[in-house]
Amino acid sequence: MIQTPSGERSAPESAVVSVRDLRMRYGDHDVLTGVDLDIHAGEVVCLLGPNGAGKTTTIEILEGFRIRSAGEIDVLGEDPASAGESWRARTGVVLQSWRDHPRWTPRRLLAQLGGYYAPYSTPDQVRPWDLEELIEVVGMSEMADRKISTLSGGQRRRLDVAMGIIGRPELLFLDEPTAGFDPQARRDFHHLVHRLADLDNTTILLTTHDLDEAEKLADRVLILAGGRIVADDSPEGLALRVAGEAEVKWTRGGERFVHSTTEPTKCVRDLFVQYGEEVDDLEVHRASLEDAYLTLVQQHEAGRVDQAAQAFEEVTT
Amino acid sequence: MNPQASLKVHAVRLGLRRGRVEFVQSIRSTQDQWFYLFTAFLTLGYLWIRRDADTGVEGLPFAAVALPSILGGLVAFGVVIGPAYSLAMEKEDGTLLRHRAIPDGLVGYFSGQLLLQTLSLLPQLVVILVPSFLIFENLMSDPSGWFTVLWVMALGLLASLPIGMVIGSLVPGVQKVGTWGMLPVMVLAGISGIFYPIQQLWGWVQVLAQVFPMYWMGLGMRSAFLPDAATVQEIGASWRTWETVAVLGVWAVVGAFVTPIVLRRMARRQTGSQVQAAREATLQWVK
DSSP states (O other): OOOOOOOTSSSOTEEEEEEEEEEETTTTTEEEEEEEEEETTTTTEEEOOTTTTHHHHHHHHHHHHSSSSSEEEETTOOOOOOOOHHHHHHEEEEOOSSSSSSSOOHHHHHHHGGGGGGOOOOOHHHHHHHHHHHHHHOGGGGGGOGGGGSHHHHHHHHHHHHHTTTOOOOOOEEEEEETOOOHHHHHHHHHHHHHHHHHHOEEEEEEOOOOOOHHHHHHHHEEEEEEEEEEEHHHHHHHHHHHTTTEEEEEEEEEEEEESSHHHHHHHHHHHHHHHHHHHHHEEOOOHHHHHHHHHHHHHHOOOOOHHHHHHHHHHH | OOHHHHHHHHHHHHHHHHHHHHHHHHHOOHHHHHHHHHHHHHHHHHHHHHHTTOSSSTOOOOHHHHHHHHHHHHHHHHHHHHHHHHHHHHHSSHHHHHTSSSSHHHHHHHHHHHHHHHHHHHHHHHHHHHHHHHOOOOOSSSTTTHHHHHHHHHHHHHHHHHHHHHHHHSSGGGGGHIIIIIIIHHHHHHHHSSSSSGGGHHHHHHHHHHHHHHHHHHHHHHHHSSSSGGGOOOOOOOOOOOHHHHHHHHHHHHHHHHHHHHHOOOOHTTOHHHHHHHHHHHHOOOO
């Protein structure tokens, strides 16, 4: 990714979110040391990174829930730190539910919360979402009239999503949306995110520490490590960049050999031309994005934050 | 009306609907029904056991003196502890954060809380007043006293509710409401002339008690229920009506100015990570 000093590159017209040199410091601990990112209308962008890399801090600053230490931010044309209620009406936040509103039913609660969006309805963007249709979309028809306290974890999560999108947001924030999900709930949730992005052209920013999830959901993946964005590309693009180096292993006459190369096919061909049948136990290992990411996470967790970020940048640029 | 104001009115209206729904949910819940029955049982039991106790006024039964004091104390207790618990709880469980994420949601949330806490007084009063009037005689000396009951309750509510909301905003967690809310209010109930005349206490304790709304709510209630002859038991041998209005009024005015500021500051600090931290703290009982 090309790093530019703040303000030098102006955000393109279609940028829904534009962040330049965002910094966050808690006490004397720097969590974000200069984050730059752009998100365009209709994109599904995944902010990926190890636990503790600052993903939640970043998304909470963009949501306007947290005040940044420094940097320039533009979300839907306003600064989230000072944006008003009409800005709020255009954004959606999917929060983690716990035990709030236990005595309400999903239908009643959605009707109540949806009411706040009615004054912000426009002919282009009718707000709030039609209640019955929304309940159908998130797959809650059968439990819409049950007490919320009786819902299972996965069912509650659907309700969280419904509450996040009821105002038909132009921009939706999802922080670790599938934490604690079983595989089925996860699949349902991914399906729902795709549906939102396709049906309503909603711009979505979500955080996760799960690479697999990022690859499945995102048009673009931003990897956050060492307080800044160390990679910014489509999942396929990232995988291609990382795949540059490959490792070729073989044995000859009982001896073991390892060779690193950018051209594994040529290396193997040469090997056979030179030694023919003597070559045995041949293995070609292409570095995957997963390997690169796992290394990043391991180094990050071992406390070597800067090396982790640097090493990852070297692999991907 | 300008568009900004009409948006707020819209949010207040939604909040009031929320308060009504929550009130209906509350009186339908067995948990809350038990709480009301429990306070009624305790109050009536106390009045019954001490029914022959001397009141110091000729011909005045004990229940007639004790009931209004206890009502005043219960109302003061309820409108402080009720919102304190509600707010501390809903800060932790994410209810407040959800309202922060929607346009004018906080305006609605707090309107709903005000209505809910006010309405919650009704069942409390009914479960105590109805059986008391059936069991005991000569409780209300003059029917015009009901008017006094109304204004003392209304003013007491305005004076005490903000205290509860501020406590609920400031406490770091639900478990701390006991220390910072319940305990001081209990102590206050002990020194505010609810269970025995305040003159039996040391002078400085009497002064302290008269700073807070609870004493005045008890006094106001007694002035509503009792004949004027009963003033011999009171400080200055008077119902001190103007002083009651003044003290409760000052609390109400200060509360009306301070509470919105405290609430706004507290709400601004609500984040997802905070709710998450509270959740983890609750799961981890032993620290």
